[in-house]
Amino acid sequence: MSDLKKIKDDFLLKLEKKLSLSEINEIKTNLFGKNGLISSQFKKIGSISESEKKKFASELNLIKDELQNQINSKINEIQSEEINKKLKKEKVDITLPERTFVQGKIHPVSQTIDEISSIFSEIGFSVEEGPDVETEYNNFTALNTPDNHPARDMHDTFYLDEKKEKLLRTHTSPVQIRTMLKDKPPFKIIAPGRTYRSDSDQTHSPMFHQVEGLHIDKDINMGHLKGCLNYFIKEFFEVKKIKMRFRPSHFPFTEPSAEVDIGYEIKDGKIFIGEGDKWLEILGCGMVHPKVLKNVKVDSTKYQGYAFGIGIDRLAMLKYGINDLRAFFDCDYRWLNHFGFDPLDVPTNYRGLSR
Numbered sequence: 446m447s448d449l450k451k452i453k454d455d456f457l458l459k460l461e462k463k464l465s466l467s468e469i470n471e472i473k474t475n476l477f478g479k480n481g482l483i484s485s486q487f488k489k490i491g492s493i494s495e496s497e498k499k500k501f502a503s504e505l506n507l508i509k510d511e512l513q514n515q516i517n518s519k520i521n522e523i524q525s526e527e528i529n530k531k532l533k534k535e536k537v538d539i540t541l542p543e544r545t546f547v548q549g550k551i552h553p554v555s556q557t558i559d560e561i562s563s564i565f566s567e568i569g570f571s572v573e574e575g576p577d578v579e580t581e582y583n584n585f586t587a588l589n590t591p592d593n594h595p596a597r598d599m600h601d602t603f604y605l606d607e608k609k610e611k612l613l614r615t616h617t618s619p620v621q622i623r624t625m626l627k628d629k630p631p632f633k634i635i636a637p638g639r640t641y642r643s644d645s646d647q648t649h650s651p652m653f654h655q656v657e658g659l660h661i662d663k664d665i666n667m668g669h670l671k672g673c674l675n676y677f678i679k680e681f682f683e684v685k686k687i688k689m690r691f692r693p694s695h696f697p698f699t700e701p702s703a704e705v706d707i708g709y710e711i712k713d714g715k716i717f718i719g720e721g722d723k724w725l726e727i728l729g730c731g732m733v734h735p736k737v738l739k740n741v742k743v744d745s746t747k748y749q750g751y752a753f754g755i756g757i758d759r760l761a762m763l764k765y766g767i768n769d770l771r772a773f774f775d776c777d778y779r780w781l782n783h784f785g786f787d788p789l790d791v792p793t794n795y796r797g798l799s800r
């Protein structure tokens with residue numbers, strides 16, 4: 446048997462077996478690679494006598510084609526087998542039940558903060574933020590709260606070190622200080638955020654939320670404060686009229702100071718804001734004390750203004766009919782599913798009524 450015939454028979458036999466792609470590629474190199482068996486036969490052609498050359502060359506070409514065809518069809522076979530396997534595995538079973546889609550809810554406090562920010566931004570307030578861990582100076586001293594003031598009592602304040610230099614802010618008012626130290630007047634900001642006091646019952650939680658307001662300019666007076674709060678409360682509760690009263694009060698950082706109550710009434714177990722003869726306290730406010738302005742290097746003979754601090758949780762409770770403040774922070778999914786807001790369907794009309 447000639448060399449060529451032997452090569453052909455040997456390899457056709459090999460190619461009959463079940464082979465992997467890499468085994469076939471190996472055979473391909475053995476035959477047609479640079480020093481492959483068939484390639485070396487082609488190199489021989491030059492040295493063969495003229496009479497034999499033609500026959501040898503044609504036989505060689507035939508064998509080459511046969512082997513090449515066999516290899517190619519083997520490769521095709523393997524590839525289509527793989528594709529079929531894949532298609533079988535990736536088949537979509539349209540009879541399966543659909544997967545349940547769980548969508549989160551927006552916490553009522555976050556929703557309320559968004560609403561408040563949106564209402565104030567419409568009348569030119571921008572939003573500032575401050576840290577929960579504050580210095581004693583920003584939380585008290587700079588706000589004209591002397592050492593012996595009852596607000597400094599251990600019962601109210603969570604101190605974080607023995608020297609009582611660091612604490613969890615007891616109100617958002619230190620953001621007034623931070624804002625005024627950072628920039629030059631005029632200032633027109635609100636600052637929503639978490640606040641902390643050592644207190645816990647149905648209407649008090651050791652962590653709660655406030656929104657601070659501060660408006661300082663050359664000719665701001667109490668009338669502006671009243672107008673601003675009146676606008677805010679009407680927009681927030683979506684009522685056209687509001688009963689509001691300013692009660693004289695005291696805060697070390699404002700003079701004069703007031704607490705603001707809004708009128709409400711309860712009919713058939715439902716609360717109606719803006720009517721009736723009951724009063725509910727919702728915020729503290731006043732004209733910023735000249736000593737506070739001095740502490741932040743604002744000239745109080747040129748600039749003055751008002752500040753207020755609103756309890757956010759209480760507003761949210763009133764607006765959304767929630768009667769235990771502690772539920773806000775229990776992280777109970779069932780509660781959140783009931784009182785939370787669909788992120789794709791939040792109420793959009795909360796600023797609409799008085800316009």
Ligand code: PHE
Nearest residue numbers: 616618729730731752753754
């Ligand atoms: N910081 C005060 C409080 O927490 C509220 C307040 C803020 C009062 C700004 C006056 C001005 O009770």
